[in-house]
Amino acid sequence: MASKFKHHVSRRIMEALKLTGSFSSSIHANLSRHLLVASNKDGVNFELVLPLKPLSQTLNSNVSFNGMKLTDLKYLSSDDKISAIAESHNESLIFTLNRNLFVKEVLNDKINKPYPYSKILDVAPYPFGKTVIVEYSSPNIAKPFHIGHLRSTIIGNFIAKIHEHLSCNVVKINYLGDWGTQLGLLKVGLDMAAHSPEALKQNPIQLLFEAYVKANKAAASDPNVAEQARNIFYRLEQGDTSELEKWTKIREYTVTELEGVYRRLGVVFNEYAWESMYGAKEIQSVVNMLNEKCILDTQEDGKKAVCLNEKQIPLLKSDGSTLYLVRDIAAAIDRFEKHKFEEMIYVVDNAQTDHFVALFGTLKKMQFPWANQLRHIKFGRVHGMSTRSGNVVFLKDILDKTRKMVEIKQQQSPTTKVNLQKSPEITDILGVSAIIINDLKQRRQRDYEFDWDRATQIQGDTGIRLQYTHCRLWNLEKNSGATLPHDCDPSVLTEQEATQLVQQIARFDDVLKRSYEELEACILVNYLFKLCNAINRAFKTLPIKGQDNHIASQRLMLFHASRLILNQGLRILGIQPLQEM
Numbered sequence: 128m129a130s131k132f133k134h135h136v137s138r139r140i141m142e143a144l145k146l147t148g149s150f151s152s153s154i155h156a157n158l159s160r161h162l163l164v165a166s167n168k169d170g171v172n173f174e175l176v177l178p179l180k181p182l183s184q185t186l187n188s189n190v191s192f193n194g195m196k197l198t199d200l201k202y203l204s205s206d207d208k209i210s211a212i213a214e215s216h217n218e219s220l221i222f223t224l225n226r227n228l229f230v231k232e233v234l235n236d237k238i239n240k241p242y243p244y245s246k247i248l249d250v251a252p253y254p255f256g257k258t259v260i261v262e263y264s265s266p267n268i269a270k271p272f273h274i275g276h277l278r279s280t281i282i283g284n285f286i287a288k289i290h291e292h293l294s295c296n297v298v299k300i301n302y303l304g305d306w307g308t309q310l311g312l313l314k315v316g317l318d319m320a321a322h323s324p325e326a327l328k329q330n331p332i333q334l335l336f337e338a339y340v341k342a343n344k345a346a347a348s349d350p351n352v353a354e355q356a357r358n359i360f361y362r363l364e365q366g367d368t369s370e371l372e373k374w375t376k377i378r379e380y381t382v383t384e385l386e387g388v389y390r391r392l393g394v395v396f397n398e399y400a401w402e403s404m405y406g407a408k409e410i411q412s413v414v415n416m417l418n419e420k421c422i423l424d425t426q427e428d429g430k431k432a433v434c435l436n437e438k439q440i441p442l443l444k445s446d447g448s449t450l451y452l453v454r455d456i457a458a459a460i461d462r463f464e465k466h467k468f469e470e471m472i473y474v475v476d477n478a479q480t481d482h483f484v485a486l487f488g489t490l491k492k493m494q495f496p497w498a499n500q501l502r503h504i505k506f507g508r509v510h511g512m513s514t515r516s517g518n519v520v521f522l523k524d525i526l527d528k529t530r531k532m533v534e535i536k537q538q539q540s541p542t543t544k545v546n547l548q549k550s551p552e553i554t555d556i557l558g559v560s561a562i563i564i565n566d567l568k569q570r571r572q573r574d575y576e577f578d579w580d581r582a583t584q585i586q587g588d589t590g591i592r593l594q595y596t597h598c599r600l601w602n603l604e605k606n607s608g609a610t611l612p613h614d615c616d617p618s619v620l621t622e623q624e625a626t627q628l629v630q631q632i633a634r635f636d637d638v639l640k641r642s643y644e645e646l647e648a649c650i651l652v653n654y655l656f657k658l659c660n661a662i663n664r665a666f667k668t669l670p671i672k673g674q675d676n677h678i679a680s681q682r683l684m685l686f687h688a689s690r691l692i693l694n695q696g697l698r699i700l701g702i703q704p705l706q707e708m
């Protein structure tokens with residue numbers, strides 16, 4: 128069965144590919160190695176290794192030529208011909224594709240896929256079935272959510288989704304900072320404010336923030352406050368039950384409120400984990416391990432530290448209280464025991480680079496074989512997104528403000544070609560789409576300036592335009608009156624706009640692959656902008672209504688395939704595609 132399928136695919140590839148230039152047209156296929164051999168005038172053989180996949184993907188994936196990897200096939204097209212050029216060093220190879228076969232393959236494949244995408248993409252290094260932990264968002268409870276946490280949420284969600292799309296077993300963890308001296312400070316502030324439990328339940332994030340600010344102010348003028356905070360934290364670490372009970376409630380309220388905001392963003396975690404799960408009592412076994420391996424030194428001031436690259440890095444305070452780093456060590460060990468991950472990705476801003484170097488370094492020193500499977504995926508800063516006071520950002524405020532901006536834009540542009548449904552949910556999804564795309568459209572390491580107006584434009588490279596295009600396609604399909612054909616007939620899809628759109632559709636798998644390899648969402652985002660450009664050009668020249676039935680249904684197929692791709696792309700970016708807006 129399998130070999131029959133292979134043979135079938137290879138013959139199709141051979142029919143569709145004609146090598147030009149200095150190559151003769153005699154092509155032999157070695158089926159077992161998925162190899163095409165072409166010989167030139169001098170009888171020299173050139174090997175072209177093609178991964179065994181349906182044609183549309185083959186044309187986009189890594190092709191190797193005389194043992195060299197040729198990546199990034201580019202399409203060159205004129206009205207009647209599609210060529211692809213693969214380049215490596217000084218050599219390049221130009222394929223002329225059989226245009227009709229190409230169009231047919233691409234559209235049939237996209238619409239009648241026999242398997243989910245990931246099952247047929249059988250080329251290494253795809254990570255099917257591997258268990259990947261993605262830790263992201265991870266705000267602190269004692270301190271306010273900041274813009275870095277928003278970026279972590281958006282980028283982390285994309286990373287989780289693209290792994291899910293490639294059939295990984297993904298565990299999404301939100302690791303909340305609820306431990307450390309700042310927690311003691313927060314408790315001081317809460318005691319000063321003396322809120323009722325009911326008030327805290329109603330509005331935990333805001334009240335915790337105010338308490339934290341108050342205590343910080345008090346600590347600035349009175350050194351006793353800081354001392355008091357350290358004591359409270361010490362007592363908590365020692366397991367003071369009355370303190371802990373109160374704390375557990377506050378945590379519960381906070382998660383409930385956070386979950387509401389995450390829901391608006393379309394983000395759902397599999398696990399909420401807490402730094403407090405790795406307090407002094409809990410990490411005793413980790414301390415023992417460090418001692419057994421003789422890598423824990425006691426410093427002059429009584430702190431316990433590990434030595435990494437000739438630097439002493441503290442893990443425990445002199446009173447035995449835990450530090451951020453040792454809690455992360457314990458958390459990583461715990462997660463490996465629980466999930467046996469093949470990879471764990473921490474999505475945390477650039478500022479914590481040293482922390483993760485120390486974390487991974489210590490785990491390697493502890494000789495955990497999986498310490499090589501940890502990655503810090505970092506990102507730059509955003510400026511200009513503050514909403515209330517200074518640099519403090521409340522996620523809810525950002526979402527509300529964006530929703531307002533979108534509402535204004537919706538009112539300003541009454542002449543849209545989609546149904547305008549001004550329901551608050553739809554406006555909210557549009558606002559979220561604007562924020563996500565605005566963030567994901569540049570490389571993650573770049574710092575950028577947030578511009579509310581630019582981010583929410585209906586035209587331009589925005590999330591709203593992607594949604595708008597999706598809605599337009601949806602409308603077109605619903606109102607076209609045509610029916611979707613079973614088979615593509617490329618002979619009626621000959622316009623340049625049709626060819627160009629098919630070429631964009633064909634690029635999708637390659638784009639996903641690159642986006643996955645670099646964990647850069649911008650590769651996918653920029654592709655979706657190009658796809659939308661091609662769709663918009665096709666809208667103008669390829670009407671469906673009032674056309675001959677056959678032409679109408681073939682055009683419908685082209686638009687339908689485009690929408691499927693746009694829809695999948697949006698979902699991988701963490702955006703819910705809309706049908707009306």
Ligand code: ARG
Binds near residue numbers: 265303455
């Ligand atoms: N809560 C931390 C902060 O806001 C980020 C946690 C990152 N993850 C980790 N495993 N250290 O700074």
